[in-house]
Amino acid sequence: MNLPVKFPTQKKPKYITKLDQVPELSSQEKEALQPVAEKYIFRSNDYYNSLINWDDPDDPIRKIIMPDVQEMDEWGRLDASSEEAYTKVKGLEHKYSSTALLLVNEVCAAYCRFCFRKRLFMDENEEVTKDISEGLEYIKNHKEVSNILLTGGDPMIMATTKLEPIIKKLREIDHVNIIRIGTKIPAFNPYRIINDPSLLEMINKYSTPEKKIYVMAHFNHPRELTDDAVKGLDLLSKAGAALINQTPMIQGVNDNPEVLTELFNKLSFMGIPPYYVFLCRPTSGNKSYSVPIEKAYEIFETARTRCSGLAKRARLVMSHATGKIEVAAMTQKTIVFKYTRAAEDIDSGKVMVFNRKPEASWLDDYENPVEEYSVLSSPANQKSDVQLSFDPVDEILIG
Numbered sequence: 001m002n003l004p005v006k007f008p009t010q011k012k013p014k015y016i017t018k019l020d021q022v023p024e025l026s027s028q029e030k031e032a033l034q035p036v037a038e039k040y041i042f043r044s045n046d047y048y049n050s051l052i053n054w055d056d057p058d059d060p061i062r063k064i065i066m067p068d069v070q071e072m073d074e075w076g077r078l079d080a081s082s083e084e085a086y087t088k089v090k091g092l093e094h095k096y097s098s099t100a101l102l103l104v105n106e107v108c109a110a111y112c113r114f115c116f117r118k119r120l121f122m123d124e125n126e127e128v129t130k131d132i133s134e135g136l137e138y139i140k141n142h143k144e145v146s147n148i149l150l151t152g153g154d155p156m157i158m159a160t161t162k163l164e165p166i167i168k169k170l171r172e173i174d175h176v177n178i179i180r181i182g183t184k185i186p187a188f189n190p191y192r193i194i195n196d197p198s199l200l201e202m203i204n205k206y207s208t209p210e211k212k213i214y215v216m217a218h219f220n221h222p223r224e225l226t227d228d229a230v231k232g233l234d235l236l237s238k239a240g241a242a243l244i245n246q247t248p249m250i251q252g253v254n255d256n257p258e259v260l261t262e263l264f265n266k267l268s269f270m271g272i273p274p275y276y277v278f279l280c281r282p283t284s285g286n287k288s289y290s291v292p293i294e295k296a297y298e299i300f301e302t303a304r305t306r307c308s309g310l311a312k313r314a315r316l317v318m319s320h321a322t323g324k325i326e327v328a329a330m331t332q333k334t335i336v337f338k339y340t341r342a343a344e345d346i347d348s349g350k351v352m353v354f355n356r357k358p359e360a361s362w363l364d365d366y367e368n369p370v371e372e373y374s375v376l377s378s379p380a381n382q383k384s385d386v387q388l389s390f391d392p393v394d395e396i397l398i399g
């Protein structure tokens with residue numbers, strides 16, 4: 001499966017921001033794709049483009065990074081999970097009690113075509129700020145927030161001199177235990193890690209034995225795990241970061257049991273737990289990347305049958321406006337969803353059973369549930385003196 005990667009190590013990749021800078025595209029392709037690149041920003045680099053097999057028009061790496069005319073199809077909306085509704089102060093989202101998101105920038109090393117945050121890369125937006133002082137104040141005043149996810153954009157594209165003060169300030173807040181960095185830098189540009197010892201020193205300083213920094217890596221396909229990507233991940237791990245991986249299931253990229261099995265297995269060999277596999281949100285421009293839920297479940301479960309226990313820890317979930325909902329099971333007639341995180345405590349752990357609908361790609365596509373169960377509304381728990389805490393330990397511990 002691995003293609004030979006010719007890119008020299010220790011090199012700084014060059015950005016590619018125009019289709020004209022991609023010699024492998026024909027002039028007809030450039031002309032057809034230009035309106036797409038104007039609507040949804042295009043950016044890659046020469047390292048990542050070197051992973052593409054240009055002889056294959058359906059190459060999965062190409063699908064991740066190169067515009068596709070199908071993105072012009074009308075579908076979904078820009079903020080498909082209503083993230084803006086959970087924005088408490090500029091740059092901070094707080095949806096689940098224990099976890100808050102700090103959106104620290106609106107730039108990525110390259111842009112995934114299927115991104116659900118593409119709205120942040122368009123014109124002005126009020127959701128991201130470089131001044132995180134309001135967000136820090138909010139976190140200080142919310143003692144229930146024990147996890148902070150730094151996201152955007154990609155926090156790791158920032159110079160270490162810009163990233164470190166944010167992490168330092170978060171470490172000064174006693175109730176913040178876990179700092180997560182959501183990043184696709186290890187896949188898009190591992191040289192950002194390999195060539196910057198100060199980044200590794202910073203991780204080493206602030207990822208302590210008691211309070212770790214988690215790097216939430218984003219590898220979609222095993223071919224992204226090049227020798228240099230593996231080296232970058234290993235350096236982060238040796239610096240003291242805890243690593244995990246999460247990926248959406250993307251049509252034409254990893255909607256295939258063999259590909260997912262290989263990805264899960266390789267990650268597990270490296271000591272990186274596969275965490276979430278996300279269903280694509282119904283985000284504008286993303287119709288051709290989305291996989292229907294029931295098909296995704298079959299692919300996901302087939303892949304898991306070929307993995308060891310350590311490799312099969314991922315959960316298939318959707319980030320719905322109301323919470324993170326796992327596709328927990330499927331029968332001949334029904335599909336079973338379960339909230340793993342919920343915006344409202346009453347939904348926490350709630351199970352919903354629906355009649356199957358093969359074309360559904362989001363929870364909202366199903367009719368009313370045929371059955372529902374919630375531990376909170378069960379008579380046993382309503383009578384119980386036991387104090388239920390719905391500040392769940394992160395799923396990674398029980399996955």
Ligand code: SF4
Pocket residue numbers: 107108110111112114115116117118152153154183184218
């Ligand atoms: S790295 Fe993440 S935020 Fe950036 S384009 Fe890809 S999915 Fe979107």
